[in-house]
Amino acid sequence: MAASAAPKNYSRIGDNAFKDVEKINSELFTLTYGAIVTQLMKDYEDVEAVNTQLEKMGYNIGVRIIEEFLARSGLGRCSDFRETSEVLAKVGLKMFLGITAQVQNFDSTKNEFSLILDENPLAEFVELPENCG
Secondary structure (H helix, E strand, C coil), X not given: CCCCCCCCCHXXXXXXXXXXXXXXXXXXXXXXHHHHHHHHHHHHCXXXXXXXXXXXXXXHHHHXXXXXXXXXXXXXXXXXXXXXXXXXXXXXXXXXXXXXXXXXXXXXXXXXXXXXXXXXXXXXXXXXXXXXX
């Protein structure tokens, strides 16, 4: 009978990945993001339109980040969607933002889940109008 493989310690892998990735000043990054959100709010004056633009930007950035993640993480293919969620929460977010997330709220088909952030560094310098808070 073959021994089962030990579960991967994604927190440790994420910490190692974070140490190895080139860093930029976190305040510069969060200030830049805050300035983008502020400018979008001025340009569109509609929360739904701003969210649409942020979603488009996030998708495009995400596609590029996935390529870098795959190239730098050294992780192989995930065995299932649950493992994918753990890799994203513990390695991917750690690698690029220096944070981790909790995986929660899998739907009944196991095709969707939520990543719950204890802290969101991108919200640090974002000022939203009163009606959006």
